[in-house]
Amino acid sequence: MTEADVRLATPADAGVVGQLLWDFNTEFETETPSAEEFSGRFTRLLAREDVIVLLAGGADPVGFAYLTLRPAPYFDGPLAQLEELYVRPHLRDRGIGTALLTRAMDLCRERSAGEMHINVDEDDVDTRRFYERHGFLNILPGSDYRMLFYETEL
Numbered sequence: 477m478t479e480a481d482v483r484l485a486t487p488a489d490a491g492v493v494g495q496l497l498w499d500f501n502t503e504f505e506t507e508t509p510s511a512e513e514f515s516g517r518f519t520r521l522l523a524r525e526d527v528i529v530l531l532a533g534g535a536d537p538v539g540f541a542y543l544t545l546r547p548a549p550y551f552d553g554p555l556a557q558l559e560e561l562y563v564r565p566h567l568r569d570r571g572i573g574t575a576l577l578t579r580a581m582d583l584c585r586e587r588s589a590g591e592m593h594i595n596v597d598e599d600d601v602d603t604r605r606f607y608e609r610h611g612f613l614n615i616l617p618g619s620d621y622r623m624l625f626y627e628t629e630l
Contacts, residue, residue: 478571482579485529485540490518493529496540500562526554530579532563532572539563541576543584543592551590556580558594577610595625 485493494514501508509517521527526545531537541561545554558580563572584592594612596603604614614622 478575481534482530482532482575484583485518485522485531487519487522489529489531489537490522491515492531492537493518493522493540493542496537496562497542497560499564500560503565528580528583530576530583532576533567538567539572539576541580543580545584545587545589548590551588553588553590556584556587556589556592558592573606574610 491511494517495511497514497518498508498511518529522529528541528543528545530541530543532539539562542559544557544559546557548555558577561573561576561580563576581592592612594607596607598604616623
């Protein structure tokens, strides 16, 4: 698969994006809203200028990337957050994730984003290797400490 096989999702794709996100969460046994709930939310999200969703795989998408853009005082453009990137398990290691990530990074550069952030579970070694292979770091050059992510429910 190449970057050319990746397209921007539209509100009409909300159902397939919702299903892919539900599949992702259930694969990793994460508590999750239903695919239908996700579909309704993506119908609204996909109409926003600060949300990017990419689909890979033609008429029957097999993977997606979901990004948000937010203002940042550190550069003139937005900060990009890669919220989710998922490829169906039986199709991994075929370049689909790379095609999604490459297209996502290109679109964020076109929108003058200054940085892209990604959160990865520490024990998810394969995913960490994937992002590191594509230039992402969790230890900044010149430092000896890892960047960490914290969260709380509101």
